[in-house]
Amino acid sequence: MSSRVLAPTFTPTILVVDDVAANRELLDARLADLGYVVREARDGLEALEMLEADEPDLVLLDVDMPRMNGLEVCRRIKGHPTHRLVPVVMITAHQDRATRLAGLEAGADDFLSKPFDAAELRTRTKALLRDRELNKQLDAAEGIVMALARVVEARDRYTIFHAERVGLYAREIGRSYGLAGDDLEVLYKGGVMHDLGKAVIPAEILLKAGALNENEQAIMRRHPVEAIRIIEPLRSMARFVPIVRHHHEHIDGTGYPDHLVGREIPFAARIAAIADGWDAMTSDRPYRSSLGADEAVHRLRAGSGTQWDAELLSIFFDLLDHSLVERVAAEQLRATPRAA
Numbered sequence: 001m002s003s004r005v006l007a008p009t010f011t012p013t014i015l016v017v018d019d020v021a022a023n024r025e026l027l028d029a030r031l032a033d034l035g036y037v038v039r040e041a042r043d044g045l046e047a048l049e050m051l052e053a054d055e056p057d058l059v060l061l062d063v064d065m066p067r068m069n070g071l072e073v074c075r076r077i078k079g080h081p082t083h084r085l086v087p088v089v090m091i092t093a094h095q096d097r098a099t100r101l102a103g104l105e106a107g108a109d110d111f112l113s114k115p116f117d118a119a120e121l122r123t124r125t126k127a128l129l130r131d132r133e134l135n136k137q138l139d140a141a142e143g144i145v146m147a148l149a150r151v152v153e154a155r156d157r158y159t160i161f162h163a164e165r166v167g168l169y170a171r172e173i174g175r176s177y178g179l180a181g182d183d184l185e186v187l188y189k190g191g192v193m194h195d196l197g198k199a200v201i202p203a204e205i206l207l208k209a210g211a212l213n214e215n216e217q218a219i220m221r222r223h224p225v226e227a228i229r230i231i232e233p234l235r236s237m238a239r240f241v242p243i244v245r246h247h248h249e250h251i252d253g254t255g256y257p258d259h260l261v262g263r264e265i266p267f268a269a270r271i272a273a274i275a276d277g278w279d280a281m282t283s284d285r286p287y288r289s290s291l292g293a294d295e296a297v298h299r300l301r302a303g304s305g306t307q308w309d310a311e312l313l314s315i316f317f318d319l320l321d322h323s324l325v326e327r328v329a330a331e332q333l334r335a336t337p338r339a340a
């Protein structure tokens, strides 16, 4: 019996982009011989459209093409939030150093010289597709953790969308501070997964209507460490550990789980702590209803420099003055349409 009954074979798709039909056909034939699915685009714009419709696993890209040249196509792929993970190989004339440098600058992962060498083509595509497969697995791990974080949140109908909003608030604070790109992604996704550890907190504690007793509080306070036990074996999750582990630390060292003080607390966690504190105070909880915005601002101010980072807090207050709450509410509806 075939060993592939439960694990279907994965056939990578390669997008060949060249304005010369003969070049495309040549590459197409060789790649098909190697067992890949090949698609063809006749110029840069067509390539981007095809990429948008159905992401390939590798792009082979000619440089000189009408409508949009290969360097620009490469730059756009590498500037795209998700397509940037697709490896791009630029096809250059042999010894064309200037184009190779420009290609590197545009983010190309590798180069292939014309005329094509069959062995070179095989080795390069194989290596890049292996990296691509690994990247996809890391991506999948992240997707599963995000999904789990949302399931945890759904257990508790009182705090529904709290995690999503913490992610959105944290990202806005980071943006105002001057962060960009991947850093904002860490703040958003880290915010969404910050309370992941509540997955293992018993429902009678999580949903208790009254105040928690000392023992229950101790169990509840285990959630940052419990979350780390879930994500630590996943290496791609390392960038979220600071937020997940340290979002309950206080500047004066009275927080948990590690009683870190001031700047010992990771920067991302200091941001998430403000986002978390604000959203917790302004939403209904099993044990109390929302405190209201004025009271929440008052309490944040009272904890400035002791519980929360004073500089980041002043950025947050500034954002509140510029309709942050409304923007986050609108974005939350977009991100979690089931609320609509």
Ligand SMILES: [Fe+2]
Residues within 6 Å of the ligand: 194, 195, 223, 247, 248
């Ligand atoms: Fe928490």
Ligand SMILES: [Fe+2]
Residues within 6 Å of the ligand: 162, 166, 194, 195, 276, 280
């Ligand atoms: Fe929280």
